[in-house]
Amino acid sequence: MKKRIILLFVVSLVLTSILSGCGESKPSINVYNWGEYINTDVLDIFEEETGIRVVYDTFATNEDLYVKMKQGGSSYDVVFPSDYMIERMIREDLLLEMDLENIPMFEKIDDKFLDIDYDPNNIYSVPYMWGTVGIIYNTKMVDRELTAWADLWDEAFSKEIIMLNSQRDTLAVALKKLGYSMNTRNIKELEEARDELIAQKPLVLAYLGDEVKDVMIGGEAAIAVVWSGDAQAMIEENPDLKYVIPAEGTNLWVDAMVIPKNAENVEGAEKFINFMTRPDIAAMNADYIGYSSPIPEAIFLLPEEVQNSKVAYPSEEELGETEIFMDPKDIIGEYDRIWTEITSAQ
Amino acid sequence: MVSKYMKRFYALLIFIFLYAPIIILIIYSFNDSKLRGSWNGFTLKWYFELFKNKEALKALYYTIVIAISSSIISTILGTFAAIGIHGMGGFNKKLILNLNYLPVLNPDIVTAVALMALFRLAHINFGLFTLLLAHITFSVPYVILSILPKLKQMNVHLAEAAMDLGATPFYSLRKIIIPQIMPGIITGALLAFTLSIDDFVISFFTTGHGVSNLSIYIYSMARKGINPIINALSTLMFIFMVVLLLIINYRSGKAEKMIEERR
Numbered sequence: 001m002k003k004r005i006i007l008l009f010v011v012s013l014v015l016t017s018i019l020s021g022c023g024e025s026k027p028s029i030n031v032y033n034w035g036e037y038i039n040t041d042v043l044d045i046f047e048e049e050t051g052i053r054v055v056y057d058t059f060a061t062n063e064d065l066y067v068k069m070k071q072g073g074s075s076y077d078v079v080f081p082s083d084y085m086i087e088r089m090i091r092e093d094l095l096l097e098m099d100l101e102n103i104p105m106f107e108k109i110d111d112k113f114l115d116i117d118y119d120p121n122n123i124y125s126v127p128y129m130w131g132t133v134g135i136i137y138n139t140k141m142v143d144r145e146l147t148a149w150a151d152l153w154d155e156a157f158s159k160e161i162i163m164l165n166s167q168r169d170t171l172a173v174a175l176k177k178l179g180y181s182m183n184t185r186n187i188k189e190l191e192e193a194r195d196e197l198i199a200q201k202p203l204v205l206a207y208l209g210d211e212v213k214d215v216m217i218g219g220e221a222a223i224a225v226v227w228s229g230d231a232q233a234m235i236e237e238n239p240d241l242k243y244v245i246p247a248e249g250t251n252l253w254v255d256a257m258v259i260p261k262n263a264e265n266v267e268g269a270e271k272f273i274n275f276m277t278r279p280d281i282a283a284m285n286a287d288y289i290g291y292s293s294p295i296p297e298a299i300f301l302l303p304e305e306v307q308n309s310k311v312a313y314p315s316e317e318e319l320g321e322t323e324i325f326m327d328p329k330d331i332i333g334e335y336d337r338i339w340t341e342i343t344s345a346q
Numbered sequence: 347m348v349s350k351y352m353k354r355f356y357a358l359l360i361f362i363f364l365y366a367p368i369i370i371l372i373i374y375s376f377n378d379s380k381l382r383g384s385w386n387g388f389t390l391k392w393y394f395e396l397f398k399n400k401e402a403l404k405a406l407y408y409t410i411v412i413a414i415s416s417s418i419i420s421t422i423l424g425t426f427a428a429i430g431i432h433g434m435g436g437f438n439k440k441l442i443l444n445l446n447y448l449p450v451l452n453p454d455i456v457t458a459v460a461l462m463a464l465f466r467l468a469h470i471n472f473g474l475f476t477l478l479l480a481h482i483t484f485s486v487p488y489v490i491l492s493i494l495p496k497l498k499q500m501n502v503h504l505a506e507a508a509m510d511l512g513a514t515p516f517y518s519l520r521k522i523i524i525p526q527i528m529p530g531i532i533t534g535a536l537l538a539f540t541l542s543i544d545d546f547v548i549s550f551f552t553t554g555h556g557v558s559n560l561s562i563y564i565y566s567m568a569r570k571g572i573n574p575i576i577n578a579l580s581t582l583m584f585i586f587m588v589v590l591l592l593i594i595n596y597r598s599g600k601a602e603k604m605i606e607e608r609r
Contacts, residue, residue, distance in 0.1 A: 030555035035566030036573055040401060055556035056401065058566035064550075071462060074472035074554030210571055217384055233571075237384060289570070 028053040029077040029268040032068065034255070035060060037080065037129075039288035042281050049275070052268045069094055075262040077269040083254050084168075084325040086125050087118040091327070095124040096259040102270040105277035113254060113294040116324055125256035126273050129291040131228040132252055132314070132322065133169055134245045138238075141222035149177040149246045152223065153196070158203045162215060162224035165207040167339040168325055169251065170197065173225060176248045183326040187334055194338045198345045207343070216241060227253075229291035232311045243311045245318055252322035254294070368584060375577035392578040399575055405563035406579065408474070409543060412559060416481035417538035423482070424489025424538075425531055429523065431490065432497040449487045457484055458551035465552065472554030480552040481542045488541060489534035496530030 035058040043054045057076075059065045062085040069079065069089070081089060089095050100106050106126060113127040137146050141160070152161055152173065164170050172182035174193035184190060205221050212224050217238045226234070231243040257276060259269045275281055282298035292312045293299055299307055306312060328335050378389035396402060431442050449457060461483065465476050500523070508518035524531070546561035553562065564576055 032555065034569055035563070036570035040399070057555055057558050058401070058563065060566045060568040064566075067551075071472075071551070072466065076555055210568060213571060230571075233380070237379065 026051065026053050027265060027268060028055055029265050029272055030055045030057070030075065031272065032057050032059060032065065032076045032079045034058060034080060037255075037289060039284045042276070042284055045281070046272060046275050050268075050271055052265075052271065054272070069260055072262065075264055076260055077263040077265050078257055078272050079260060080128055080255055080257055082325075083116070083118040083256070084327045086256060086258060087327045089258070090119060090124055091329075094261055096261050096263060096266065097123050098126070098259060098273070099270065102267075103274040103277065105274045105279075108277060108279055108295050108297055110294050110296055116254065117326060118254075118324060119256075125258045126277060127254050127256045127294040128276065129229075129286070129289065130252065130254045130294050131292050131312075132245055132319070133164075133172070133225065133227055133250050134231065134243055135223060136216060136226045136231050136234060136241050136243045137223045138216070138219060138221075138240050139242050140240045141219065146223065146244055147247050149173050149248050151246075152225070153177070153200055153203070155203065157223055159205050160222035161200075161204050162212050162221045163197075163200075163204050163207050164212075164225050165209045167335060169225070170207070170342075171335070171339065172251050172323075172325075173197075174200075176246070176250065179248065182251060182323050183328075185328070185331055187331070190334065190338050194342055197342045201345060228311050229289070232290050232309065235311065245314060245320060247320065249321035249323065252319075252324055254324065368580075371577050372581045372584070375574065375581045377574065377577075380571070380574060392574045393582075396575040396578045396582075401563065402573075402575055402579060405558050405560045408477075408557055409559040409561075412474075412477055412481055413539050413542040416478055416485055416542045417535050419478075420482045420485035420489050420538045421531060421535040424486045424534055425493055425524075425527075427486065428490045428493035428497060428527075428530075429519070432494060446487045446490055449484060450491070454484075454545070454547040458548040461548065462551045472552065474553075474557050477549060477553045477557060477559075480548050481545065484545070484548060485538035485541055488537050489531075492534040492537055493527055493530040496527040500526045 029052055031054055033056070037058070038056075040056070043056060047053055059068065062082050065079060065081055066085060066088070068074075069076070086095070100122075103126060106122075109127055113130060114122055119125045135146055135149075135152070142157070151157075152163075163173070168182075171190070171193055174196040175182045175184060175189065177196065178189070178192055180186075180189045180193070206215075208215065208224075212226060213230055213234055215221050216224050216226075216234050219238070219240075226243075228243065231241075235241050235243065257273045259266060259273075263269055276285070277295065279295055279297035279301060282293050282295045283301035286293035286298060287302055287306070290312075293302075299313060310318060375392055376388050376390070377385055378391070379386040431439060431446075434442065458480075461476075461480050465472065465479075470476055504526070505518045505522045508522045509515065513521065544561070545559075546565060549559050550562055550565075553559070558566075560579075564572065567573055567576070
């Protein structure tokens with residue numbers, strides 16, 4: 001008897017949840033974003049203001065997002081890819097052209113982040129967050145100012161350096177040190193960068209991902225290559241840490257909002273993108289995530305110390321020359337080969 | 347004497363290996379810092395934030411709904427399949443048994459992509475339904491494998507005797523066979539339940555918008571760092587499991603006592 005009750009309960013639970021998915025009369029949009037990349041309070045505000053329910057899901061990497069979009073069977077209305085992935089999606093005809101007249105808040109975005117190579121004239125994408133890659137170091141453990149990528153090859157820091165376990169970002173460090181473009185299509189330059197990284201290996205403590213934060217805060221290593229958003233979080237925990245954007249120039253990355261071609265509620269998607277670009281909402285998100293907003297009016301609403309932070313909002317000259325990653329297209333295999341040679345080198 | 351201490355020491359080591367990560371996770375669920383590296387003092391705030399976080403609760407809800415329903419359905423399917431396979435003989439039995447092993451040995455990713463392709467072909471919308479189907483699919487072989495040995499141990503003549511005495515086949519199935527293989531069925535159900543909670547790869551490829559289980563939700567935090575509410579959630583789930591185990595042990599202990607008293 002007891003078992004039957006449990007069974008009945010489960011069946012009804014499943015049925016109601018399946019039915020509530022289909023039978024909902026309220027309009028809804030499906031949003032697919034990075035994990036921990038939004039202040040979820042704004043979703044409630046959006047629903048209150050527009051009456052559109054947001055069905056919200058999260059992904060971990062651009063590649064996961066790409067798989068989900070290619071796989072089909074389940075459509076999203078707004079997704080948040082990064083620069084090089086947007087370029088690839090445009091090339092593969094996965095994105096819908098946006099009607100900017102429906103997104104009036106678009107004009108609030110700083111020109112610096114518009115009309116970039118991955119999407120000329122912003123036909124498909126509206127920037128959401130941006131950041132840089134730089135060097136973070138512990139001023140108590142490093143007795144001089146670090147200013148350049150070349151400092152990562154200084155033998156004084158043997159076994160004190162943490163590099164990113166990320167193909168493009170780490171190759172970019174070596175390419176920039178050599179004075180090449182991080183989007184080079186010249187195999188010779190890539191191989192030179194490979195040799196540099198292999199030569200640097202004895203100095204490197206480890207290639208890490210997200211764990212780098214714990215290691216740097218705990219003072220287990222002196223120097224690390226990190227993303228600016230993470231740097232901000234690390235400095236808050238350990239004030240001895242300092243973030244610099246190297247003199248040779250660095251990578252500027254942008255995550256943007258796009259509408260997939262198979263979106264079911266394009267009108268709702270445009271409303272959502274417009275809503276997310278509104279300064280007060282953008283400020284709520286930037287405050288929660290700790291990454292940099294491309295909307296000056298939103299930055300103005302943030303706490304004073306964040307506005308003045310050189311990590312999140314560096315001045316034009318501090319930023320120096322930046323490059324945005326481009327999709328390597330046909331030579332992606334060469335990238336993979338060279339990265340394998342680096343990681344497997346002794 | 348020495349060997350006794352060695353044995354204890356060895357057991358202790360194994361338990362440390364098994365439980366140290368969980369204990370550390372529980373400790374950090376009370377840490378007043380977003381990061382794992384430093385201890386900033388005791389707090390309960392992650393527990394409060396957990397119950398305010400709709401995304402996490404929704405993921406927990408789907409995980410439990412899928413785990414319970416897929417384990418019940420796959421246990422029913424698996425039990426009947428096992429009884430059927432047990433009754434077969436010769437080449438057919440071998441064939442079916444090996445077909446049953448294949449999905450167990452297959453890498454998850456193969457099962458995942460294959461299921462995804464199948465659902466696409468059938469034009470089923472990805473969501474809770476496809477996720478449930480996928481979980482049932484990968485659980486059934488394990489259920490069958492955990493019930494078959496119990497069937498082998500069973501005395502075949504008991505069911506025959508019951509039917510001799512006038513029981514219908516279904517009645518003897520219910521009153522004779524099922525009670526005898528019950529331990530196997532329960533093991534199978536628990537296995538299916540934990541497999542379903544554990545699964546990431548197959549879920550990732552077979553779910554659609556609006557439906558994420560805990561493993562997908564936690565994995566998606568990889569870039570920004572794992573939110574400490576996950577420590578709080580894992581702690582609560584661990585405590586729940588321990589309490590459940592204690593209750594099951596207590597009850598089965600009581601049942602055994604009752605049987606002994608009757609004798």
